[in-house]
Amino acid sequence: MLKVGESLKRGSRWVCGHKSRTLVLLVVLALAAPEPVRSQFLDPCCAIMTAGLSTISSTLSGVIGGGLNRIVLIEQGISNFERTVVWPESFINQARALVGSLQGIFTQIEGVMRIPVNSATLPATRQFEQNLLSRDPNQIAQTSGDYAAVYGTVPDATGASPQTRDMVDMTDAAAEATMKRAIEIDALSELELQAADQINRNIQAAAPGSAPIIEAQADAWLVRANAYTQAATADLMRVRAVDLADASANIKSGAANTAAVQQQIYNLLKRQ
Numbered sequence: 237m238l239k240v241g242e243s244l245k246r247g248s249r250w251v252c253g254h255k256s257r258t259l260v261l262l263v264v265l266a267l268a269a270p271e272p273v274r275s276q277f278l279d280p281c282c283a284i285m286t287a288g289l290s291t292i293s294s295t296l297s298g299v300i301g302g303g304l305n306r307i308v309l310i311e312q313g314i315s316n317f318e319r320t321v322v323w324p325e326s327f328i329n330q331a332r333a334l335v336g337s338l339q340g341i342f343t344q345i346e347g348v349m350r351i352p353v354n355s356a357t358l359p360a361t362r363q364f365e366q367n368l369l370s371r372d373p374n375q376i377a378q379t380s381g382d383y384a385a386v387y388g389t390v391p392d393a394t395g396a397s398p399q400t401r402d403m404v405d406m407t408d409a410a411a412e413a414t415m416k417r418a419i420e421i422d423a424l425s426e427l428e429l430q431a432a433d434q435i436n437r438n439i440q441a442a443a444p445g446s447a448p449i450i451e452a453q454a455d456a457w458l459v460r461a462n463a464y465t466q467a468a469t470a471d472l473m474r475v476r477a478v479d480l481a482d483a484s485a486n487i488k489s490g491a492a493n494t495a496a497v498q499q500q501i502y503n504l505l506k507r508q
Contacts, residue, residue, distance in 0.1 A: 332439075332440050332441075335436055335439050335440040336440055338436060339433070339437070339440070342429075342432065342436065353369065354366065360382075360385045360386050361386055363382055363385070364382040364383065364385065364386050367379055367382050367419075368415055368418060368419065369422075370419065371419070371422040371425075371426055372419070372423065373419060373423045376416045376419055376420070379412060379415055379419070383408070383411070383412050387408065387411075390404050390405045390408065399485070399489065400489075403482055403485050406481070406482075407482055410474055410475055411475070413471065413474070414471045414472070414474070414475050417467070417468065417471045418468075418471075421464060421468050424464050428457065428460070428461055428464075432454075432457070435450060435453060435454050435457070438450055
């Protein structure tokens, strides 16, 4: 004990004499000392974290997971309803088969329209008929020359009266315009048949969701076809109007000639 006491006295004297060194040593020992290990069963912080994670897991699986499962069930119900009611696969296949059969009918119609109907036998009329049935808009510029070769030209001033020349010129103009329009309509119908054939092929291979888009495109082509038909009808109306105008002009000309003859007869009788 005496030795221990003397050692403590010497240590206290050394500490008193070396205060700065003692302070530095204590700081080093405090930093180097290992921290005590916290047990999972004894540390309250770990228990709180475990309880929080368990609550989050149960919330994800119970509340959010249940909602997601209900959403999946609803989407599956919608998909089944679309497959069985809105777009039944059997009806889709039936519609595609119908489009395929209609495509065959269209092909037959196109073949019928390709049957030659040329009937002229003379060189000039054969050339003119071939122009009119060419379905080629590039042949329109040649129509006037072919028309003149068959129907002649307007008489000169010495060969007919001004009124007669005007009537002939107007009748020729209406006839040529209608013939040129007929070539245009034939060319347009050719393009419409090609568009209809393309639309039918697209419908046959289209998905159910894209059918309204193709239907809208077909409706647009239908509007164009109606416009072309109306243009052809307008040409027929013009030809009919010119025909009626010619008939009216002939009646007027006949009435004027009758009045002139009556005047000449009256003058002859008056001289006698």
